[in-house]
Amino acid sequence: MSKATIYDVAGAARVSLATVSRAINNPEKVKPETRERVLRVIEELGYKPNAFAKGLASRKSTTVAVLVPDMSRASMAEMMNGIADIARVYKYSVLLYIMDSEEAPEEDILKEIVAAQVDGILYLNDEITEKQYTFLMKIKNEYKIPIVLTNTIYPESDAIPSVSIDYERAGYEITKKLIDEGRRNIYMVSTVRKYMVNDLKEAGYLRAIQEASLTPKIMRTSGRISINTEHFNEYFREHKVDGVVAVRDSIAVSFMNVARKNHVHIPDDISVVGMQNTKYALLARPQLSCVDVPIYDIGAVGMRLLTKLMNEEAVDEPRVMLDHSLILRDTTRI
Amino acid sequence: MSKATIYDVAGAARVSLATVSRAINNPEKVKPETRERVLRVIEELGYKPNAFAKGLASRKSTTVAVLVPDMSRASMAEMMNGIADIARVYKYSVLLYIMDSEEAPEEDILKEIVAAQVDGILYLNDEITEKQYTFLMKIKNEYKIPIVLTNTIYPESDAIPSVSIDYERAGYEITKKLIDEGRRNIYMVSTVRKYMVNDLKEAGYLRAIQEASLTPKIMRTSGRISINTEHFNEYFREHKVDGVVAVRDSIAVSFMNVARKNHVHIPDDISVVGMQNTKYALLARPQLSCVDVPIYDIGAVGMRLLTKLMNEEAVDEPRVMLDHSLILRDTTRI
DNA sequence: CTGAAAGCGCTTACAG
DNA sequence: CTGAAAGCGCTTACAG
8 A cells, every 4th residue: 555665664674774775785785684674574564665766866777678660560579578578587677669660760769768767778670770770879879778689680780789590591591491492493572671681581592592503583572461462473474483482471471372373382383481480380371381580589588688788797799699490391392 | 968957957047946847747837938948948958857756756657557468469469559659649658567378467566566656557468367357456446556458348347447349249240140141050169268358259159149049159279279270170070060250360260271171161161250350360361251359449549548547537438349340351151 | 937945765875 | 784864856835
């Protein structure tokens, strides 16, 4: 009810409020007996430090901001689960900022975050423009707030640590898989809009294709399903294709739907692979072969890395790459 | 950089800090000239009030807690988008608490929320047990924190306001649709675990079935795709079925996959409908007919309702039901 | 309409 | 190991 304050605890434990504070935050500085007495009183009174007073006095918030472009993107939710779990372990609260994915984060949001006094920032986005990067660097340098990129890499610089998989290698491996199956007209279906991560996937695709002396063919679709259908239909009329590497599972599934309509059999005529391993991959028929991205882990490891940064611990590798794997289901041969 | 405080503003504007505070929070109490002068200085200095000091002094946080069972559930992400957009409009920050969906929220999380001094709570879950409800009532009464249930209804009581669609009616209407198509052996495929919302859907289904003097048949699946497959196969061998109402889209799609394997044609032999209208419905072939739930709006309206509660404005209807619609695609006849 | 001052509930040097 | 006291940056009666 009317909440107990540190004074109440101090009174009941017959110590000063300074001692109560220490018993909580620096237990080793308090004599065991007193500490236990204080802790017992805290328990009895159900005392919980007021986060504002604590934040104001200590200049630390034990809060992190998570910047998300659009929650409904396939990977965001599971990544949030990973983040939240680790945040809880380290007693951080999570402030959620959903930003407009179309534009660079505005000054407004920056001000909000700074005013909120977060101790760290997690930036979840598979795209990061130079402008956004500059923006993040500014926060980092001007306000000394540590930042971690999660599921993205900024190739130009290591100044802001990141956690993801090696998307270039994933692109290479999955393309190689199709080549090994004997596919020769392999398209990468990527997006019109530029995403850093898709660029990496494309780079991997290109490496595999060139290594095999094949002709690279990159098709760019919008994200919208209806538009894609048009697009794909056209391709079936005009192009020869026996393999498709889609940057997103939903694109792969859309493509398969059009393929079926055109009486193309998967995987006999065309192999199709996705690069996320979302639930779409399992629900699709045939079930989609995929690169499996450990999304939960990316979130969890990203948050863990951020805690280290916030505690000013040394981090050996600013660019963490988690392992991925290929999950071969029914849309590839062999 | 080293951030400007209210003192800096006061000094530069040649007023007291009390006036600066008023210029921001109660502009009408300040003479227009002074107000403008202060505001200009604020702009120049890039001053932004320290959230902790403000929270401590005012005992208000302009922060809401969003309690989520599991971010990766289909509807959560889009609901979050709605919540975040409205939260921004009303200048609330959003603290995210992901709780274990298997158990009642523990005391721990309660303490955290209380310590965070949130002004309001949004509870997103399609299930709410009596225990959880009691828990929420306790927060509400003991700490006077307003709460809104989002996408759930607690049928027993109106004490905690809620925003959702009329799931009973939705269940009724979609079942009625199948009956009107001439279906007679209509199964509702629901979940083993109890969810309030699914109970409502079932109730609607039952009403339609009984009204038509048919025999209700409710099948309960686990959420897991592999288990469902077994389950469905069995049904095809042993039961006659010409209509399926699935409480979740993914269940509907799993069912269709099994149906296809058993050479059952949809919608000629069986009509299938979902009750969410997620992206799965669009990606499936045939495309799934669905109840369309305005998930974004539920989040947005829920957040808006919460702002009213936090401002102690009157709310006329504690149980808000938004409109839904039926989207008929390719898994139903006519 | 404006200012001086108390107070919100903590943390953290500084003494002892 | 413990306490007294200053201070974190605001808000808000209370005077004037």
